[in-house]
Structure formats: C-alpha cells, structure tokens
Amino acid sequence: MLGFLAKRIALAIVTLFILSLIVFFAAQVLPGDPAREVLGPLAAKSAVQALDKQLGTNRPVIDQYGTWLGHIVTGNFGTSTQYQSAIGPILGKALVNSLKLAALAFVIVVPLGILGGVVAALRYGTRVDRVISVFGLSATVIPEVVSGIILIAVFGLWLNILPVQATGGSGFGGTIYHLILPAIPLVLILFGYIQQMARAGTIEALNSDYARTATLKGLPRRTVIWRHILRNSLLPTITVIASQTGYLIGGLVLVEELFRWNGIGSLLYNAATKKDFPMLEAGVLVIGAAYMIVTLLADVLYSLLNPRIRVAAVE
C-alpha cells in the first residue's frame, strides 16, 4: 500500500511539473511582451521597459521559469498585476467560494446520480431505464450556458422563485438559497456521468456469480442488493466522481461568470481577460494540483475498498 502510494505521489509530482512548464510557456512566452500587453499599445517605451524589469520578463526564459517555480514551490504565488496585491490570499478566498458551490453541486448530484443508476440497472431494458439513461446522456452534453439561460428564464423570470445572482445570500441558509440555481447546471452535467457509471457497475454486479449465489442460497432480494450488489457496483462510481473534478472546475468558470459568483473560475476568467499573467499561472496550477490530489485520494479510497487492487499493488 505504501509503495503504491509513493509511486502515485511521485507520478503526480512529475505531472505537476510538466503542467507548470505548459502553463508557464503558454502564458509567459507565447503572447510576446507581457508588459506591453498589460500597458497597452500607447504606453511609452520606457514604461514598458520598467514594467518588464519589475516583472522580470527581460531576463532569459529558463531563468524566469526557475525563479517562478522556486517561488511557487515555497508558497509565494507572486503579485497580481490587476489588483496590485499578493495572489495567495485572493486565490484562497476564491477557492473557498468555489468549494461552497462545488460542494452543494456534489451533495445534490452524488445521491441522485447513484439512485438514478441503480434504479435504471434494476429496471434494465425497461422504459424507466431508457428514460433515465437518455435524460442522463442528454444532460451531459448540454453546455452550462444553455441550461443556465433556461434556468434563469424559468426560475428567475417566469416562476420568480429563485435568485439569479449567486452573491447576496447571508448566513448558511441564505448562501445555499442563492447557490441553488448556479449549482443546477453543474448537477445536470455530472448526473449523466455518475448515473451511467453506477448503472454499468450495478448491471455487472447483478450478472455476477456471487449475486447469483446469494440469490440461490435464499437471501431476500433486498439483502442481495444492499449487501452484495451495491458495495461492488459503487466502486467505479467513486472513480468517476473524482475524475469529474477536472470538469467541475471548468464548469465553474462558466457558471460563476453567468451567476456572478467570485470563485476560482471567475478569478481565472478575469485574469485571462485582464492579462493578469501571474494570477492566471497560479490559478491554473492550483487547479491542476487540486485535480491531482482528488484523483490520488480516489485511487487510495478505491484500493482501500477493493482488496483486489490492494493485493495487486503489493505484488
């Protein structure tokens, strides 16, 4: 187990390192002169050179990358060019906000998705199965912009029962009340993935030898389902939930912009449009790291729940 964990962590660090290279070169090298981008085409040449010096962009690229990486590793994310203050606290606040929205989406979608998958599998091939599965698949491909617009029109305008601005809620209940509408587009997309995975896992478990044995030895159907089938069918679901974290953050960019919520998504978007490269680099790297950590946790959880993987890893 420890060997398995060490290997996975080492791989994650290598991947993060490559990610840092990609991010750095995309944001720092390709757009040409960052200082010119920040100050605009009309700025005096001396001002551009001064900012270049301040940003360090007049030095060799490898040198810049080394300094940047060294700072990031020690927890110094640099200074945002649009806010003129340290990136760390701004990023932290945005992360907490995004986490609230993401948590609400997960709290809604995980039980719904698993329920949808298990019900579809138990009614395999019937109309119930088809309706749930077709709905899930369709919901997965519809962009958040589209579902968001429809939700705003229906709940914000015609029924007028939910607030369309995510900010403005105070206290625990108020925040949740304001976050319900923004969470639904995320829920719709995630529902399909989780439901499909839970359905496939449950069908496989239903057809397995151990399920047949349990039924044949006279256990009631309810016990077979709860004790033998669900436990095995939910394993792949954990992986898919973790792997959707990457998507979730992308979805946040859009939803936060659409519903005006100050999270990591809108932070990235603003950094991109305002050419705030230090902020953009830090944000993208944090997202990559978050994804890596969640995937790692899912793998560990998966192997803890599934002795077969654990044994294979030791061997």
Next chain:
Amino acid sequence: MSISSVPVESSAALGAAQGAPDLRREFLRSLVRQPAFMVGSAIILFWIISAIFGSLFAGNPYAQNLLSINKGPSGAHWFGTDQLGRDMFARVIVGSRDVLIIAPLATLLGTVCGTILGLFMGYLRGLFDDVVGRIVEAFLALPLVVTGILGVIALGGSNLTLIIVIGIVFTPLIARTVRAAVLGEQDLDYVAAARLRGESSLYIMFAEILPNVLAPIMVEFTVRVGYAVFTIVTLSFLGFGLQPPSPNWGADISTNYTLITTGYWWESLFDALAIATLVIGINMFATSVESALDAS
C-alpha cells in the same frame, strides 16, 4: 448455451470471410433501424441547411431597426428583436454557421493528431509511451475550458484559433483511446505475422493496426464533435471566439443574458435552445453510430 452460440459464430465468420462490404451493409442497416439515428440526423441536417441557406429564408441577421428594439416574439419577428432591433430568428438560424464550420474541423484536427500519437504510444510503448503519457496526463488535469482560455491567450481570439485550440485539447483525449485500442491489438496474430514478414513499424502501425482500430476512432470522432460544439459555445460566451456583430450563439447569449430578468428573455433563450437541439442531435447520432458498430 454452447449450442445457440454456434450459428451466431459461424455467421460472423462467414461475414468476415465475405469481406468488408457485407459488414458495412450490416452496419448501415442497423444504423437506419434506430429512431435515434434518424432524429439526430434530421436535426443535424436542419442546422447544416440553416448554416448554408439561412439568410435566404430567415432574413438578414445584421439589419438593425432602431424603431423596434427589444420587441417580443410576434408574427413579424418570430423570435423577437434584440437591443439593436435585429431579428433574433435570422440571428439564431444564421448563427449556426460558425459552430458548424469550427466543430468538425477542430475535431478532425484532434482526431488525426490523436490517432497518430496514440498509434505511436501503443505500438512503441517503452520510453516514448511513458514520456508522452505524462504530458498527456498533465493536459488532462486541466479542464477543457481552462486549456481553451490558455490557448486563446497564447494565440489570440479568432475562428482559426478556436480550431487549433480545440484540436490541441482533443489530441490527448483521442490519443488515450487509440492507445488503449492499439494495446488490445498488439498481441494478435496478424501483428505478429506482419512482424515476422519483416514489415516496418510504420507499415504495421498504419496499414495493419489502424484499419482494425477505426471503429473506436469513429465513435470517438462523433462523440467529440458534440464536445467541440460545447467548447465553442462556452469559449465564445466568454468572449474568446468570433467578435460582434456576426451572429454567433455563444456571443449573442453573452451580450443579452443580463436582460432576461428584465423580461427580454427571447434575446438569449432561443439561442440557448438552438444549441441544445444541436448538441442533443449530435449526441443521438453519436450514440447510434456507437451501438450500430457494436452490433455489426
């Protein structure tokens, strides 16, 4: 069990012996038998016709009429008018053009690059696979939209940028699928036979293995076109795609959506519904291609 499986097996063997045309006919037959395929194709066809001939039957999407701005849906303007008095019906219909040009081209780019990369990764394995595999992992750790934003920043916003960016984003995704398919083929007899004949690695990859992994590549392509539409809409909503005044679903929603709560819902809702029909149509098409391939 074993008795019933014999005729099935022999007929499959027969089909293989008679060659590809038979399989293709079987594939097409199971395709048209699915209602999802017919509905999906009809929707896609509708939008293709709109993209090409839209301005002929829907009118001019650019014509402003400042005397009738923000008018609701009526007989004269089926989908109402926007803040500049432009006909929303014309804008929604003609707005399909960009999406329908960018999505297939971007997906094609990603599929070609991803297939080549996946073939090399799966066939060569070893160090090449490890190194490229890490880079692919790094790309996949980023959400599509974030990679898209990075790409648009690096290359500047235009239709060509969208094609390149989405192509780049899809490459690792498709490479992963192709790699897995190639790994499954690798140990089969025909690959060993080709090796023993002394064929070059390139010949084995592209002439022997590639035709056998075309099915998953085709499925991947059709599914990805849907995601390409998804990404185009998202990036153009965020302002990274085509610039106004061109009719564009994502950009139009971005300009008009804040007006929904003031009552002008038609200025963005019809764009949203248009996108929804297109992605659902593509999705129906893709899933029926997938199940027809499974069946034949």
